[in-house]
Amino acid sequence: MTFIDLRSDTVTQPTDKMRQVIYNAQVGDDVYGDDPTVNELEEYAAKLVGKEAAMLVPSGTFGNQVSIMTHCRRGDEVLLGENCHIMIHEVGAAAALSGVQLRTLKDKDGELIISELISKLRGEDIHFPDTGLICMETAHSSGKVPSLFNMKEVYDIAKKHNIPVHVDGARLFNAATYLEVDVKDITQYCDTVTFCLSKGLCAPIGSIVAGTSKFINSARKNRKRMGGGLRQAGFLAAPGLIALKEMREGLKEDHKNAKLLGELLMDIPGVKVNLEDIQINMVFFDMKETDINSQALGDFFYKRQIKINGDENGIMRFVTHHWVTEKDVNYVVETFKEALKALKQY
Numbered sequence: 001m002t003f004i005d006l007r008s009d010t011v012t013q014p015t016d017k018m019r020q021v022i023y024n025a026q027v028g029d030d031v032y033g034d035d036p037t038v039n040e041l042e043e044y045a046a047k048l049v050g051k052e053a054a055m056l057v058p059s060g061t062f063g064n065q066v067s068i069m070t071h072c073r074r075g076d077e078v079l080l081g082e083n084c085h086i087m088i089h090e091v092g093a094a095a096a097l098s099g100v101q102l103r104t105l106k107d108k109d110g111e112l113i114i115s116e117l118i119s120k121l122r123g124e125d126i127h128f129p130d131t132g133l134i135c136m137e138t139a140h141s142s143g144k145v146p147s148l149f150n151m152k153e154v155y156d157i158a159k160k161h162n163i164p165v166h167v168d169g170a171r172l173f174n175a176a177t178y179l180e181v182d183v184k185d186i187t188q189y190c191d192t193v194t195f196c197l198s199k200g201l202c203a204p205i206g207s208i209v210a211g212t213s214k215f216i217n218s219a220r221k222n223r224k225r226m227g228g229g230l231r232q233a234g235f236l237a238a239p240g241l242i243a244l245k246e247m248r249e250g251l252k253e254d255h256k257n258a259k260l261l262g263e264l265l266m267d268i269p270g271v272k273v274n275l276e277d278i279q280i281n282m283v284f285f286d287m288k289e290t291d292i293n294s295q296a297l298g299d300f301f302y303k304r305q306i307k308i309n310g311d312e313n314g315i316m317r318f319v320t321h322h323w324v325t326e327k328d329v330n331y332v333v334e335t336f337k338e339a340l341k342a343l344k345q346y
């Protein structure tokens with residue numbers, strides 16, 4: 001039996017079909033622009049999100065950072081939510097690579113507060129940095145999806161002040177699935193967007209940046225500067241095409257399994273889940289009132305072929321994905337109950 005891996009949706013292995021298309025992919029040298037499979041993926045991806053052009057990059061972090069580098073000049077200020085990935089989980093890259101200053105706004109699970117956004121736009125004073133970019137994130141790392149209304153409000157203000165908007169849409173298709181909208185209904189409220197092929201969509205490696213042709217042309221140069229000019233990248237683009245064409249539909253199932261997992265966990269004494277917060281494939285819960293800690297639970301699970309992460313400030317996160325079935329969800333919950341019984345005796 002293989003492991004049930006609830007640590008993230010980044011752990012998803014490529015499907016058999018993906019392995020086949022990798023083997024058979026037609027490739028060229030993408031730095032010369034003549035890898036036909038990369039070109040096909042970039043065209044398909046751009047259309048899918050309603051933008052003129054798109055570019056394959058090695059990771060979501062890379063996509064966000066090349067976007068910041070392309071939108072901004074050194075010393076510019078970037079406005080973004082205080083809990084977003086670019087702020088917390090990208091190793092300070094915006095400062096290190098692009099020399100920009102990040103200025104955080106309070107956010108409600110990814111939704112920016114409009115009055116605060118307006119108050120933090122910079123004026124003309126000679127002392128001030130220029131506001132070079134506004135970033136949003138959907139789905140947010142809290143597992144929640146900002147409303148289209150909030151995204152429109154942010155975008156309208158940005159346009160009024162001539163400031164570009166970048167959306168970190170690592171889980172963009174999860175967001176569209178939750179909102180039951182076409183993904184273009186989301187991306188109409190940004191100038192550029194990054195999304196991951198390598199999370200719930202199961203591709204092994206890669207993310208996409210999309211925007212205007214002019215933007216993507218400049219971004220290609222910055223991608224090269226950052227060491228992201230890949231050669232026979234068609235081997236990554238081929239499973240990427242499968243991800244976008246065939247795997248989006250499956251996200252519904254992942255969301256359903258997350259809901260089920262949340263509901264079953266809620267029945268365990270001492271475990272607190274807020275069911276309304278389960279919008280995509282992530283289940284957050286609090287187990288402080290059980291007698292066991294996350295390390296002990298993790299060790300117990302591991303011996304029973306389940307991988308989980310430890311808690312973050314007392315909050316646990318389980319993530320469902322293509323390789324987690326309804327049966328697995330039931331097994332996880334049964335094993336959780338066993339763990340409580342077994343570990344409480346000490």
Ligand SMILES: *Cc1c(COP(=O)(O)O)cnc(C)c1O
Pocket residue numbers: 059060061062085086137139140141168170171196207
């Ligand atoms: C996963 C993720 C990224 C990018 O992650 P990589 O591991 O660099 O591909 C960016 N933003 C958010 C919100 C994410 O969840």
